[in-house]
Amino acid sequence: MSKYSNEKPVAIVLGGTFPHIKLIENLKKRGYCTILVDYYENPSAKMAADEHYQESTLDMDKVVEIARGRDAKLVISTCIDQANVTACYVAEKLGLPAPYSYETSLAVTNKGIMKDCMVQNGIPTSKYVFIKDLSGFEYAGLKFPVAVKPADSNSSKGVRKACDLDELGRFLDEALKISRTNEAIIEEYKEGREIGVDCVIKDKKASVIMTRERRKVVSNGDPIQQIQGSFWPADITQRNIVALKRIAEDIADAFNLDNTPLMMQTIVNGDDINVIEFGARIGGGENYQIIELHTGLDIIEVAIDSFLGCPLTFDYKAPANFYADIYLYTEPCVFGEFSGYEELVNTGVIEYLHVYKARGVEVGAEISSNNRVGAFLVKSEQIDELYEKINIAIQKIETFDINGRPVLRKDIYCCG
Template identity: 45%
Template sequence: MNEQKLAIVLGGTSPHVLLVNKLKERGYYVLLIDYLENPPAKKVADEHLRESTLDQDKVLEIAKERKADLVISTCIDQANSVCCYVAEKLGLPHPYSYKTSLEVTDKGLMKRIFVENGIPTSNYTTTESVDSIDWNLVQYPAVVKPVDCNSSKGVRRVDSDEETRLRVAEAIEMSRTKTAIIEGFNSGAEIQVDCVSTQSGVKVMMTRQKQKIASDGNDMVLQSYGSVFPAPLSDEFKRQAQEIAEKIANAFKLENTPFFYQAIVTETGIKVLEFAPRIGGGLSYHVLKSFGDYDAVECAIDSFLGKTIVVEPKEQTRFHSTNLLYMRPGVFDSVVGLEELHQKGFVTDCFVMKSKGCKIDSDMRSSNRVAAFIVEGESYEELKQKARKTFASVEIRDIQGNDLLNREIYSNL
């Protein structure tokens, strides 16, 4: 081990399994830091320490003591910030400044920079208490969320002062800095735009449109069960998407790094919700690599190491969709029927994201996704037909053998 370079990976999430493997291929001894006892990436790491990835001083202490050559996280916002903090303290390579990392992990700072740099976004206000809400800046419908949480945690739509007070109190409680943001709600399709800032310009590698979870009108959670690729955008909206990508890279001084932004396509133009100077979690890597010929993890590692990224977008000739499986509260046991559809070729690929015995609660956040599948076709309608049949055929069973697949959320498919 003494002759090997040491890479510290912050966060043992499933997408980091690939990160660990790619670092080992590059000759690194990989030390994983994650407070969980058995995070998914533990099985491939050389070593695992149970510490919080968000405790920057503890991570600094470990990196200094172990003489780390690299501290990296590719798909966790707050962990990326810790990486930049430690790297600046120890003189290690990193993709952007610690200051930038703070600006993109605090949604209030991010929105302010959007406004200052002409990046189209909704009106907003931040508050540290229910009593200090600036009601002059609140217009309904609106969205309330913590300024600094992952996994869409605490994101709620509100339509009245009473709802706003309730959700702001919840968001403040969830926030590490005890701050909530209230922003205007825009109607329209939600898209994600995956980009890379390179020496030859900003490249839009792929677009996707989110598939929204069905709601009875009282469900305040704003969440999706997957995406379709590429997003059905007109030439004008494609032009806007490219222009916005360039403005974001310039505003946050992003050079030689992957990033993505999420936005709403409104009748008057694209409005940006937020962005992150990293690669996406979940199935993002798989889709980008398989259907966009873009290895996002390799690019992320090169970005951290300061190696020049050279990529070009690939023209999409077929349509694809990712579909996420959520279960009702219970203890997960198995997914039944999905692998069979994959073997028959009806499903292009499938993934199980949770281990047997994992407890699932009722929250619709991304960390509660149990499994997922990808279908492809020659039209958006073909994607829908394949997804409907798959959702109807698959079961998610708990340890008592009950089917707990939450089918209601897919009823608008």
């Protein structure tokens, strides 16, 4: 008999990102002992968990070993693609509940498999080719500009817009290096507004809970595709929403998904909608919190029920305000602290500022989601006031490295 057998049921949480604090708190309320697995020494969610194993969530057999050793009843990740794959793999090995099979988890995270299945099933997505190596690569008459991306990556790492063959060659080389499997995608670049959609699929029907427009950083000629933040809800038509709902249901059919959250990244241009990709999960960053503030729906609760295989019950209302979550990036540094935001909270300019990094953590040079040091949220009944508040906040907030040097990148925002 295990030395742990008389204790609470164990839930293993994969990845210590900020939203997983809320996930861990919810699991504790449900009576679980929570074990966090995260490769970093001090991930955001560490303090919330009962225990922390410093292991990689990508090491699937290691996670099986931990789950088996601790007789885990649940292995879960709600908003990290690769960790979701591990969760489904471990669930299948150990007979634990999961929202879908391991095979499905691969199809909904690997960009190559996903594109192939979308094309086979008539989901609107741009023309693409799948590339395994550089020698004699074939771009099959795709029209420039094209988007180049690693097949298995996330956080827009290595995603670039290429306008000619020369750029294509360079960015492809980079993307193949970033990919763990040495695979990349080249696809036609779609012009339009980037609309994120959060849905819940129940009985194969999609409920569109929330939409947002993702806006990119201003990047001085470098065609990186990182976002400065999102504006919620997106200013799109009712026709668009009806079409997005139908597309979500087509995706659910094609990928055999049910009783799960589903988020889509789309490009909307008039009535034309293109799916960049989707995830059978909830979004990371500030998503869960903004959805709750806007609609009253606790989407993390929905995600846990989905993992446990409980029929989803959920209620939500239409958004009444505008919100924007704005990410904060720095020069490469050893992170120290923020200043200037308490007053912004007290005077109602921002709702809150979340700090993503612990003091002393090294922040890399690339503008990418793993290098975000924090995010703030603004709220208003008027869109113009929302923009004003963002501009004030960017001016007033400062970030210092461990030696007191100001390091916040203020040059990447353009708002209004």
